Each structure stands twice: as structure tokens, then as C-alpha cells.
Amino acid sequence: MTTQLRPAPPAQDHSGHRSPRRPLTGRAFRSATFHRQHRRRLLRSDALTVTAWGSVAAAVALWLADGGATVINSAASAFTALGIVAGLAGMDLVLLMLLLAARIPVIDRTIGHDRALEFHRKLGKPSLYLLLGHGLLIATGYGMAEGLDPISESVALWVLVPDMWLAFVSMALFIAVVVTSLVAVRRRFPYEFWYTVHLLTYAAVGTSLPHQFSVGGLFAEGTWQRWYWLAICVATGAALLYFRVLQPIVATSRHQLTVSRVASVAPGVVNIEMTGYQLDRLSGHGGRFFIWRFLAPGLWWHPHPFSLSAEPLAPGPGGESTLRITVRNLGRGSAQLMRLRPGTRVAVEGPYGMFGTAARTRDKVVMIGAGIGITPLRALLESTPFAPGDATVLLRGHSEQELYLGAEILELCEDRGARLFHLTGPRVRRDANSWLPEDAVRAGYNLASYVPDIADSDVYICGPAVWARNVISAAHAAGVGPEQIHHERFDW
Structure with a gap:
């Protein structure tokens, strides 16, 4: 059985109501399952947030517990103490950045790979500013105590203090990584150059550690701070080694x-x-x-x-x-x-990533794809559970030829009872916010015209970045909540 939504010229609706390929569980069971998994994901997200910020607080609290504030008795010691706190917070944020990029399953399945990398990128500047502040405040505090200006004190620390030269090398590496991560800078170089420079983060962390344990008594043996920093550094290194190196090697060998x-x-x-x-x-x-x-x-x-x-x-x-x-x-x-x-x-x-069934929150599902972004929807359509009539697929392309794997998707929709719309034709040239074909826009169509119950559906969106942002805006305007929209980015 086929139906056609009118009067939108570019929209072709190919609907079928055959029995699904595989037996599906009841709607009530699916609804309860999606509700539970969404609730658990929210709880995990809260737990990860508390753990992340708690680690920064713990670093400062342990310094205070080991008597850090008791030495503040002058302007020089106050600058030094502030420098120490900035360094502790900055280093903790750097380790959090590494963990966010380590592809740890609990993080990936809670917030998604793209959001993890978004947070990773956002922590770059604050961590750099804290580390720069650490160096400047320490040099100022030490210099005030010895009657030297910050630059002279920095030179003296480089020359006279063992391992301190590694701290300066570490700072230079952190600056290089953060600067090359800026969007305006990244666009000037090929991905391979940026990726190689980004690996310097590991070298920056490695060269920053020796002076923390060898200079002064901050991490002296027997202190809680020493054990805390040893534990989180070892844990971060182990996570990176396992999830970024060993696990891919094992998977490649196995398959x-x-x-x-x-x-x-x-x-x-x-x-x-x-x-x-x-x-x-x-x-x-x-x-x-x-x-x-x-x-x-x-x-x-x-x-x-x-x-x-x-x-x-x-x-x-x-x-x-x-x-x-x-x-x-x-x-x-x-x-x-x-x-x-x-x-x-x-x-x-x-x-x-979270672009799969694990992200579902509702019984009904809408899949919207454009260009090569259509192809992941084909696999999602094949595997995600839904009852006949509870799924809608919208494929956007300049022409039918750009609806890649369209024949396979049509067959799956007919087999599983999903509604399918082909939205073909040129875009509206003067409307930067439009994601629909020009003829559909002129006819007054919007997202709800194709999916009247979209506010009660999960919406999966895959396609070019600007187009996807326009679809997300249209979904919000149609009453779709943020937790119902699933979109994966690859441009971090």
C-alpha cells in the first residue's frame, strides 16, 4: 500500500505494512525499556559530572589537608600558594581532558563520543590559563621572597632547579596543542598535521610530572596528595593504553x-x-x-x-x-x-557514539538524513525496534540519485512498516535556515507536516553540519525535547 502526502511536490511517501523481519516485543515493554535506559544514562551523566568536578575539588582539598594554607604569612607566600592551587586545578583538568578523549565505554555510552570531545576541547583553554597562571604566580612569589623579578626568577629556576626545565618544555607543548586546536588555526592545516601536533599532549603531561614530585615538599612521601596524584596519573595512563591501544589491537586481531x-x-x-x-x-x-x-x-x-x-x-x-x-x-x-x-x-x-538504539527515549522514531548521512540511517532502520507505523524516514537530496541506498531503505521501510518520504529538489537560495526543498517551503510545509506526532518521537539526524543544525532547530520548533534529538558530529 502506498500513500502520498500532498500538495508538496518533492515529497514522495512510500509506506508499507508488511510483517517485520524479526519478532518485536510489545509496545509497553519497549516503552519501559527506553524509559529505564534513559533514566540510567541521566544518572550516569550526573555521576560523571560530580566525579569530574569533585576531582578538582579533591586536589585543592588535599593540599589544604596537608597544611598548604598554613604557610601563607606574607604577600610572597600568598602568590606562591595561589600558583600552587592554579597548577593543581590546571593539571587535574588536563587529566580530565585525556580521559574524555580515551574512548572509555562508560563515557561514550553516557554522553556520546562527540560531546566527550566537545568537553575535551572546551577544557583546553581553562587548563592552559591555569597552568600559565601557575607559572607566573610561582615565579612572582619566589621572586618576591628572593628580591627578583618574575623573569629573572624563571631563569634561575630553569638553571638551578633539577627537572624544572621539563616544566618549561611542558608549558611550551601545552601552548602548541591549544593554539593548533583553535578552529581558525586548524582550517589552515591538513587533519594529519593537527592530529600529530595534538599527540604532543601526552608529551606535555609526561614532561610536567617530574618537577611536581621532585621540587619542594608538595608531594612528599607519606602525604595524601602524593598517593592521590600517583593514583589518577596511573589510572589515566592505563585507560589511554587500554582503550586507545590494546583494545583496538585485540579487536583487529580477533576479527x-x-x-x-x-x-x-x-x-x-x-x-x-x-x-x-x-x-x-x-x-x-x-x-x-x-x-x-x-x-x-x-x-x-x-x-x-x-x-x-x-x-x-x-x-x-x-x-x-x-x-x-x-x-x-x-x-x-x-x-x-x-x-x-x-x-x-x-x-x-x-x-x-550514541547514534543508536541505546539513545532511545520513546516508542516512535524519526530518521532524517541527507547525502552520505543517509547511509547510517539504513543500518539504524535495520536494527532499532519499533512497531509498524511508529517510524518515519525522511531522505533529503538534490535529486533521487543523491538518495544513496534509497532502494534498500525503501525495501526495509516496506518490510518493517515505516513511512518513507523522499525530499528532493534545490534548496531555497535566500533562506540559510531552510533544510527542505524549495517547492516544499513555498507550499508551507515544515517538519510537522511530514511527522505530525514528532514531539513524541526520538529524532535521529545525520547529514552535512549546516543542514543538520537547521533540522535540529526545526525539531525544537516542533516541540521535540533536547533528550529526544540524536545527532553525531565528526568535526571536533
Whole structure:
């Protein structure tokens, strides 16, 4: 059965009401499940927030508990004490930044990979300012006590105090990392340059540690501070080593992925199929993304974040199964993937992100995609649970040719009873906030025209950044709450 929403010229509704592929649980059970998982995620988010800010408070509190404030008896000692507090807070924020970028599952499944990196980026400037303040205040305080200006005192510390030169090196590295992370600066250099410079964060942390334990009695043996900082530094290092290095190595070894076929979908768009073992353990649960490294000359060092465009197939007689990503030529990195050869080995990390069923809060679901952003929705549509009639899919493209995997999505919608709209045509040139085709805008259509019950639905949005922001604004205007909108960014 097909219906068509009128009078919007670019909108084609392809609806089917066949039985779903797999048995689905009852609506009441799904609703309770989504409510519980949302509540648990909120509780985890609160716990992580308290833990993060509590760590900063603990660093200062332990300094006070070890008698830090008792030495304040002059202007010089007051400057020195303020410098110590700034250094403790700044270093704690740096460790939090590293943990946010460590891809720890509890963080990823609570706030999502993109929000974790957003917080990571936002902590960059405050941590740098605190560390700069630490150096300036310490030099001022020491200088006042010895009758020297801050610059002369800094030179004396560099020359005379063991390990202090490493602190100056650490500060220079932190400045380089923060400056290259600024959006205006990042746009001037290729991703590979920024990524390499960003790795200096680890060197900056490593060179900052020696002077903390060797200079003065701040972290003297037997103090609570010493054990606290040893514990959080070891824990941070272990998390980075396990989740960023060991776990990807184990996953790559376990699944033994190789490229089996590269097939054209549309001009500049290809399906990359890979075969491997135990791929059910690698499933992204629809929409979540992986980081792929294709182990070929010129490619092995370049990470590519792509979502699955199809869930892994059932294993064959030899235990191998197949999964698939869909890639569009958007630049030099992705252009090289168009020419991948079958047999190329693949290293994999993930899955990551909240763009999946784990983010659901409602029974009803709306999926809105544009361009290559359509392809993760295909996997999500395949796997996320919903009853016939409770899902709506909106695909946006300049033409039908840009509705990538459109035939597969149509088949899934017919099979599972989801409404499908093709929103094709040019955009409104003078309306920067429009995400609909020009004809639909002129006809007075908005998001609620296609999904009248959208305020009671989860909304998954995937597409170009500006377009996605416009869709998010339209969803908010239609009464959709922030917790119901799910959108993953890859431009941090």
C-alpha cells in the first residue's frame, strides 16, 4: 500500500505494512525499556559530572589537608600558594581532558563520543590559563621572597632547579596543542598535521610530572596528595593504553577484517564490503561508528570515522561474515578509498557514539538524513525496534540519485512498516535556515507536516553540519525535547 502526502511536490511517501523481519516485543515493554535506559544514562551523566568536578575539588582539598594554607604569612607566600592551587586545578583538568578523549565505554555510552570531545576541547583553554597562571604566580612569589623579578626568577629556576626545565618544555607543548586546536588555526592545516601536533599532549603531561614530585615538599612521601596524584596519573595512563591501544589491537586481531569488494553506488560513492570473523561482537547496533584504518601504502596511518551502512550478515560455513560501510569522495583521504583493492587488511576501533538504539527515549522514531548521512540511517532502520507505523524516514537530496541506498531503505521501510518520504529538489537560495526543498517551503510545509506526532518521537539526524543544525532547530520548533534529538558530529 502506498500513500502520498500532498500538495508538496518533492515529497514522495512510500509506506508499507508488511510483517517485520524479526519478532518485536510489545509496545509497553519497549516503552519501559527506553524509559529505564534513559533514566540510567541521566544518572550516569550526573555521576560523571560530580566525579569530574569533585576531582578538582579533591586536589585543592588535599593540599589544604596537608597544611598548604598554613604557610601563607606574607604577600610572597600568598602568590606562591595561589600558583600552587592554579597548577593543581590546571593539571587535574588536563587529566580530565585525556580521559574524555580515551574512548572509555562508560563515557561514550553516557554522553556520546562527540560531546566527550566537545568537553575535551572546551577544557583546553581553562587548563592552559591555569597552568600559565601557575607559572607566573610561582615565579612572582619566589621572586618576591628572593628580591627578583618574575623573569629573572624563571631563569634561575630553569638553571638551578633539577627537572624544572621539563616544566618549561611542558608549558611550551601545552601552548602548541591549544593554539593548533583553535578552529581558525586548524582550517589552515591538513587533519594529519593537527592530529600529530595534538599527540604532543601526552608529551606535555609526561614532561610536567617530574618537577611536581621532585621540587619542594608538595608531594612528599607519606602525604595524601602524593598517593592521590600517583593514583589518577596511573589510572589515566592505563585507560589511554587500554582503550586507545590494546583494545583496538585485540579487536583487529580477533576479527581479521579484509576488504572483499568495492562497489559503486553512485558517482563518487562506493560500498566497501569487508569479511571477517565474530562480527556479531563488532556490531555497531545501527548507526554507531567505527574508526577504520586500511592497511595499504599511504593509508595505514589515516583514521576514517565511518558508520556501518548494513549490519553484519550471519556467518557462513567457514565462520566468516560480511559488513559494509558506504563512503563518498569528499576529499583526498576518502578519494583514496575509492581505489581500495580486495584483500586489503583493515584495523578497526569501536563502535563509538550514541547514534543508536541505546539513545532511545520513546516508542516512535524519526530518521532524517541527507547525502552520505543517509547511509547510517539504513543500518539504524535495520536494527532499532519499533512497531509498524511508529517510524518515519525522511531522505533529503538534490535529486533521487543523491538518495544513496534509497532502494534498500525503501525495501526495509516496506518490510518493517515505516513511512518513507523522499525530499528532493534545490534548496531555497535566500533562506540559510531552510533544510527542505524549495517547492516544499513555498507550499508551507515544515517538519510537522511530514511527522505530525514528532514531539513524541526520538529524532535521529545525520547529514552535512549546516543542514543538520537547521533540522535540529526545526525539531525544537516542533516541540521535540533536547533528550529526544540524536545527532553525531565528526568535526571536533
